[in-house]
Amino acid sequence: MNTPIASPAMTSAVSKGKIKSRWRRLFPTAADVFVLPYVLFLLAFGILPGLFALGLSFASFANGTPQYFAAGLQNYVTAFRDFRFGTAFVNVFQFLIISVPFGVIGVTAIALLLHVRTGWFSHAMRTIYFLPGAVAGPPVVLLTLFMCDPQVSPFRGLFSIFHMQQMIDVIQPDHLPLLFTLMGFFVGAGGWIAILYGGLQGISSDLLEAAKIDGANAWQTALLIKLPLIWRYVIYMFILTFAGNVQIFTEPQIVSANFSYIGISTISPTWSPNQLSYYFAFSLGNFGAAAALSLLMVAIGLIGATLIIRVTGFFSTDATAD
């Protein structure tokens, strides 16, 4: 059936043949051993934290040490009835309603626009859009604070149109959803553009050639041919952006830490739900309520993950060895 092909790799493999029997005696199958460390990691850092949080969410901490199942649903009531809970979700909702459409439509439009012509200019621009991915996390907040400072910003001309002269004119609670949207877009758009562009490159050139012969202009080709063919990518981006943005923490956390003492515009340290669970745990010492709230966030993430697998069909476990 298969003709063995001699290769240097194999000759050395044969010479080590004696080790084989020892391995077999020690372990059930080699594949199990190969997978074992990962299974341990999967349990320890993928499954157990969720189960442990579930346990804590029903625990009472009245005596200082957790009494499991002693609290019933009390922690959930505490977390969900907290006066900050509603505000945090309203904030994140305002952020989502701007950031998700802005991101999804913006990225799709840019990818299609780039793909109209695939020369050096398109490639150079794609690289420039992609680079800010490197400033994810606190650096993008620092950079945004600089960019929002009308005194030093290269965009200072824009701010003067809106009569904004100082950073505190820009960093206002009302502006936060838009600011976080811009931060997210600045950092994340390039990566998604590259993913969508990859999808566009996968479209058969015969198809695009046929459209051209039939007289379709670039606009029609983009909207009627290319867009439907990369639709799964757009859905994937939509769900992952939604599920990821709900979890926003870094940006509001750093902005609020930096502006809480200014006095003019106080930005809440519990702006987003994840900040609120952090606050429950570390400022109020209420680990039960923190666990309850973080489980809600896990549930939202799980729904997103399941939707991606079901709806896009991108990720399958069907790839088999044979």
Next chain:
Amino acid sequence: MLRGTLSASSSWWTRPWYRRPVKASKTIGPVGTLVRFFALLLLGIFFGLPLVWLILAPTKTDVQLTQNFPLSVGSLAKIGEDWPNLLSFDNGVIVQWSINSVLYAVATLILALAVVLPAGYALATSRPKGRNIILSLTLVTMLLPISALVLPLFLEMNLVQLVNTPWSVILPTAFFPFGVYLAFIYYAVSLPKDLLAAARIDGANEWQLFWNIGLPLSRPLLGLLVFLNFTATWNNYFLPFVMLQDTSVYNLPVGLQALIAGTTALHPGTSTNIPIHRAELALAGVIMVLPVAIVFLFSQRFVTSGALTGSIKD
């Protein structure tokens, strides 16, 4: 479903970024061409200008930053003044943060690869026990936003008393389910099955197959895994912020936040003895961003390859 096979020597994931499967369309017209050009250029300014500004900022004094043209270049000597000023913050703790960042990133990467590669290989080439459930859990956990598990992870690490140690950051980030999935797909599609079968007939065991055939043929996969894992670890903020309490164990992102909050550089007018101004903060930002920016410059092809959507193209 994955169809088709690829020889591992073919250059999927590493093919030239500028490959042009479609010839330049002439269906856009001169006005359209101009509009497209300027739209893309404006976007280029939105994405590029802040980065250029950040790189130039450490060369300028506060006065130059506020009064000169935003893209003016100061002097390189100014960077030499910024650095000692930056070191004045908490006895030069930024050096420690940098060392920590490198240590955490390297340790996480080595651990992640050591776990991911054999697992992906075995899941693709054999049928280890519980294969289907392992793959299903991998899919779900890899698509779960990392932030969702930070608080639960803290509660767990607190229980085993690892909080405030490097392990509290290294271990959870070395859990890299996306990596396992990518390795699984890569090995399933690109390992020459005949070669594996032939080596088995010649008496090679699974470990030898993995070590002598699987690993040497994994170069494109390794590049992708290193890119994804390194950038995620280097920029990681939420998890270390929650896990690490002493400034001496911070990584750069958490340190940078402490630096922003602990100085008044962004609030001119408030007086302070700490000689950290905008230029010093910008320098700290550049120090943090530069390693990842270099990685990013050479890694776009991994993202365009389609690997992140689970597909493999020739």
